[in-house]
Amino acid sequence: MGKSGSDHRCRCKIVNDSNGNSLGQGASWSISAAQAFEYPGRVSLRKAIANRQISLAEIGLEGFKAALTARVRALALRVIVAQEKTAVARKVSDRFQELISVLSQRATAGVAPLLDTRLIEANAIALNRRTADNARDLQSALYEINQLRGSPIDAALQIAKSDLKFPPLPPLTARSNSYDIRTRTVELGQRGLKVNLAKNERWPAVKVGPFASNERADTSEYRAGIGFSLALPIWNRNAGNIVTAEARAIQAEASLNATILEVERKVADAAFGYQTRRDELLKLQPVTLEQLREAAELADRNYRLGAVGVVTYTEVQKQYLDAIDALAAAQIGALENRQQIEQLTGLRLDGRAAAQTGERTNDR
Numbered sequence: 001m002g003k004s005g006s007d008h009r010c011r012c013k014i015v016n017d018s019n020g021n022s023l024g025q026g027a028s029w030s031i032s033a034a035q036a037f038e039y040p041g042r043v044s045l046r047k048a049i050a051n052r053q054i055s056l057a058e059i060g061l062e063g064f065k066a067a068l069t070a071r072v073r074a075l076a077l078r079v080i081v082a083q084e085k086t087a088v089a090r091k092v093s094d095r096f097q098e099l100i101s102v103l104s105q106r107a108t109a110g111v112a113p114l115l116d117t118r119l120i121e122a123n124a125i126a127l128n129r130r131t132a133d134n135a136r137d138l139q140s141a142l143y144e145i146n147q148l149r150g151s152p153i154d155a156a157l158q159i160a161k162s163d164l165k166f167p168p169l170p171p172l173t174a175r176s177n178s179y180d181i182r183t184r185t186v187e188l189g190q191r192g193l194k195v196n197l198a199k200n201e202r203w204p205a206v207k208v209g210p211f212a213s214n215e216r217a218d219t220s221e222y223r224a225g226i227g228f229s230l231a232l233p234i235w236n237r238n239a240g241n242i243v244t245a246e247a248r249a250i251q252a253e254a255s256l257n258a259t260i261l262e263v264e265r266k267v268a269d270a271a272f273g274y275q276t277r278r279d280e281l282l283k284l285q286p287v288t289l290e291q292l293r294e295a296a297e298l299a300d301r302n303y304r305l306g307a308v309g310v311v312t313y314t315e316v317q318k319q320y321l322d323a324i325d326a327l328a329a330a331q332i333g334a335l336e337n338r339q340q341i342e343q344l345t346g347l348r349l350d351g352r353a354a355a356q357t358g359e360r361t362n363d364r
Contacts, residue, residue: 013215026216032227034209042205045197052190056183063179063343070339072148075141077335079159081328082138088324089131092317095300096124102304116310123314130321166278166334169271169341170349177346178263184256191249198245202238204231263344270340277334284327296320 013028103117146155175181207229215221299316302308338349 024219026220028213028215030211030213032209032211034207034227034229036205036207038205039200039203042197042200045193045200049190049193049197052186052193055186056190059179059183059186062346063183066179066343066346068148070343072145073339074332074336075145075148076159077164077332078141079138079145079157080161081332082134082141085324085328086131086134086138089127089134089321092296092321093124093127093131095317096120096127099303100124119310119314123317127321164331164335166274166281166338167349168278169274172267172271172341172345173347175260178344179346180259180263180344181256182346184252184259188249188252188256191245191252195242195245195249198238198241201241206230267341267344270337270344274334274337274341277330277337280326280330281334284323284330289323289327292320292323 009030011028012025014022014025099120100117103113103120142157143153145157146153151157207227209227210225211227212224213222296317299308299313303310303313342348
């Protein structure tokens with residue numbers, strides 16, 4: 001059953017004879033109502049197409065929430081990492097500044113002490129730049145987090161430090177839970193329904209309904225009955241729309257296959273990146289970083305006593321900072337790769353599905 005409608009008309013009727021003499025005049029009105037009866041199955045097809053559109057919106061909302069969560073996690077880690085890098089760089093920079101202050105009070109005898117002082121000053125300048133860059137990265141991440149959580153951009157924010165763990169990846173399946181693949185699957189189903197609808201619309205809808213009218217001039221005439229209307233031509237087979245719908249269905253199927261291949265490639269690439277970063281983190285154990293920190297402090301003490309040369313001193317300090325930077329880059333890279341895998345597969349790496357509702361929407 002399709003749409004219903006009604007029609008109301010009021011007119012003035014004037015009746016004249018062949019000589020133009022008026023025989024009478026009066027009001028004329030008519031009223032009619034019609035109910036369209038669709039061909040069987042057409043309404044259910046339209047309803048199914050609308051349900052697929054709701055499913056697409058739900059999948060899109062799920063994907064947006066997952067992407068937003070991943071972005072906030074990445075920014076939070078950037079804040080933590082930038083805080084650690086800034087603290088370490090500032091500590092090492094303070095050591096160089098103290099040495100510069102001490103060396104400036106000593107009388108330099110010869111070229112070697114003068115060059116040592118200039119080398120330390122140059123390293124202090126580079127450390128100041130590194131500290132400034134870390135502080136800028138920290139503030140940039142804080143600004144974006146505040147915007148994402150709807151707070152003033154310069155609002156104070158404290159992020160608790162957490163012990164990140166990067167376990168081995170479980171078996172990954174992208175076809176059933178990927179947001180992109182689920183979207184293309186629903187679109188393909190919708191296109192198939194539109195093909196069926198186009199074939200169903202080869203036959204026109206029928207409109208049936210009552211009507212009544214009255215005319216008063218020289219006489220009074222009443223009419224009442226049931227009207228029946230049918231769109232012409234009856235033999236219209238809707239061939240153009242059917243071919244268009246079928247072509248779009250083929251295009252949707254090709255898009256689904258291309259999306260599956262693309263998602264599988266991205267998952268493999270992200271998994272390789274995650275494993276590479278994880279291996280890097282395993283080599284950068286906390287014990288190793290602690291040993292480098294102790295070596296930097298030891299070099300500082302021994303340089304002041306004259307037991308270590310300036311080249312060894314500066315190199316130990318720089319390598320300690322480079323190790324901290326490598327650890328931060330590995331952590332951020334591993335987290336980003338892991339979250340990319342989660343978004344591509346729709347799964348959490350602990351094995352819990354993050355897209356269970358999508359499986360239900362695909363069945364609509």
